[in-house]
Amino acid sequence: MPPFTHLEFHRSGIGLVPQGTGETGTAIYIDLLPGTSKPLRSCTCGASRSKTCEHLKDLSRAVGEVEKSRGGRSWERTFAASLWYRLARLLFEGNAQPSAKVKVQRLRRNVVRVTSPAGAELARYLDKGESQIRFLERTGKVAPGSGVFDRAELLERLALFQATPEERALIKRGMKTQRQTWEESFWHRLAYHCERELEPGETGTFHPAIDQANGAFTLTWKRDAEAVVQVTVPRDRVRAALLLLAEAYPDQEDLVLRPIPLRSIFHASQDTELDLVEVRPVIRALQATGEERFLEMAEVEKFRYGNLIWLQDLGVLAELEREGRERKFKAPVRLTLRRHQVPGFLDEHSQAVGEGVLVLDAPLRERRIWKTLDRIQIAAADPEEALERSWWWLAVEYGFGDQTVSLADILQAKREGHPYLEVPGGWIDLNAAVFRDLEELVDRQPVAESGKRAGRIRLSPSDLLRLQATAGVPVSVVAEARAELLDRILELRPAGPFRRPTGLATEPRPYQKIGIEWLRFLWENRLAGLLCDDMGLGKTLQTAAFLVGLAEEGAAVEPFLVACPTSVLPHWRDQIRRHAPGLRPHVHYGPQRRLPFRLRTGDVLLTSYGVLRRDAEELSAIPFSVVVFDEIQQVKNRQTQAWQAASHLTADLRLGLTGTPIENSLEELKTLFDLVLPGYLGTDAAFLGRYVRPDDGRDREWVEDDRRRELRRVISPFVLRRLKASVLDELPEKIEDVRTCVLSDDQVKLYRDAIAGKGAELARRIEEETDEPLPYIHVFALLNLLKQICDHPALVHGALDRVDEWASGKWDLWKELLGEALDNGQKVVVFTQYLGMVALMERHVRTLGVGCVSLTGATANRGEIVDRFNRDPACRVFIGSLKAGGTGIDLVGGSVVIHYDRWWNAAREDQATDRVYRLGQKRAVQVFKLVTEGTLEEKISALIDRKRKMMESVVQEDDPKLAKIFSRDELLEMLRGV
């Protein structure tokens, strides 16, 4: 299309610029007047009314020429599709710049400058030709009377006539549509002018440029290398503008965005001494060569255009990578860290470092924060230092990677409250789990400050073991001096292996030897312990073997003390007599008790917790080598006098025995440890806070689990527990044990009365040695009465519901054994020959809240009962009368058998035992036979053993003539009093 410089276009309207001077009429033609279906012709001169207006005639001609030259294409559409239009539109978004408000200045002959009301440069018009005049006319900034036509006014008139009814309505209310605002903007006017004047086909191109002084981004349209128009692109429009132009000029190099990945990150760098670390935002540029460059954010800010950054020395615009997700690491613009703040900062932002958001300078990058350790080593010890005061001065070092740090330095730093300790190559996190348990050492301040022991630390064997347990890494001894000894402690080994003392009659089993060696280890290192083997594994034997060894070697010169429940006193005495005849047991019990005048090496004082409590003062005055607390869970309550008395005893070694797992109640565990190894588990408050009710805001289940494991490790050197199942191979399949007990005062009285009454008369008749047959029926009845007295006075009184009114030694022992077996998770089978006892026992088991079945001659559904015991995990006790339950049934669900009373016939007992100990039984069966000391039970027991063979073959059961089997002397012996 020819220039038509005398015409102006707006939407579908055309206006005529008057030719020549003095002309006043400006004619317009609008193809279709909005709101009507008609065109509009109008002129401002007076002649237009009389339709003789030359202006309109000229315009009609021009319109015809325009239509002819455009070939039916409308100006409006062509313009809207033009590059100028799209570029202007892009610059207009968010930066409208109304045409009426911009400032247009002619600086020099060939430079027209357009600035915003705020003074920012928007564009320059640099054409020297006539188009510059028209640019000025179209931007409407001509002084009146300058002889220059106001094309802007003509364009505004065209716009006004073409306003739609809606637009008119808005204008009336002082508003505008987006379209109107756009059309009235300087950008629209600029685009219009350029599209009109700078025709396609000319050799015009766009060139981006950046002002080195202020970073302003401009696009210049050049014609044959001569600048014609230059626009300043707002920073946030640069990218869109370049994309638009690159599409139009795909071959033009300087319009292309370079694919250099840029990332906005933070950079931490330090001065050489690491005294100050500076963290500041930077841009990382990764070039195609793989080379990384860091650009200071402050410096690139001037050349930053939204996500684009001008890489000055490369001469390219590169684009920042978008951040995929919200960053966790948010640093202020700039941050300076002091030396002590550095590890905390790095620790906190380790993830940002890992993700490359925080970049560390080389020396900083190589520094580590250690939270775990590889090893602990004991580097030095004094060769001459003996374990006299239960501790040594040791140089202990913690190893991390290829370096070590002394425990003394760690403790020092912790005491001063530092969260990190600086070491070559990094820092150690002093709050890491491996150092948690050092608090106790920190409080004690056991570090030597000066002298030849400077830097060494005073540690007891238990400190050392705790260190090893909590660190969870091996402790090795690299010190030459005392290495053997220290190694032994860390391995819980005694000086030598177990050798059977001559005073030990029984050869211990392999696992028992391990137990004895462990006890020996505790002794040698002035430690203490809890032996918690399952019931039936021989805790008593291991203890007796350990004690007799000490006495024999002269390692322990003071006597020993065993405190236990009354019911097991006879058991201790019997066990020592039987298995460790090298020891001399003294039972210190009963109203007549008196301490031996002088206790010697090898003497074992046996006493009950009751007596321990009553004779506390007297007993605490005696120095013991070893004090044993059997069934130590009986003194689990610190408020009791028994606990107090126990804790006041003087001993080199305190040993607790129990078959009950002690870790179930942590408070109890603490009390027991306080008794045998005072101070080891720290204060109650610290213990509670750490293990029982941890309150440090972390996940409760995790804490409990984690802390439970930690506690288990901490106590592990001092607790030995073997389960039956784990030493099954070493156990005989059936362990038989006769447990003795003593008559209570109630029983003694009944027993004496019976002997003094009927007993005396019968004894007299037996002694007479007449030819008359012995009154066997009466003898049998009396023996039966005596047996019932031994079982429980309630049987004799026929008052089963008043069981607590009388005491019974056997009843107490039975309850003890039953409780231990149940605690151990075993199922128990009990046999008695008295129905009354079946009832008493059943009632007792139910009060324990334990499931129980019983079987007597009156039971109808035997099969069901047996089945329930064998299969129901909740049914844990079977009580049977010997007659009904002793034959024909299968009780393999049980693994502990208690014969409450002795039958005359060993075969009958064995038969009953075999209900449990039989094919299908997968566990070792433990059999207890209860015998009351000094009564006919003891004599029967001895007789049965002696005449076992004969009785098995000859004696008919339930036969009063059974008594015939006994000689006169034997009968007389049985009828003797207690």
Ligand SMILES: [Zn+2]
């Ligand atoms: Zn006219």
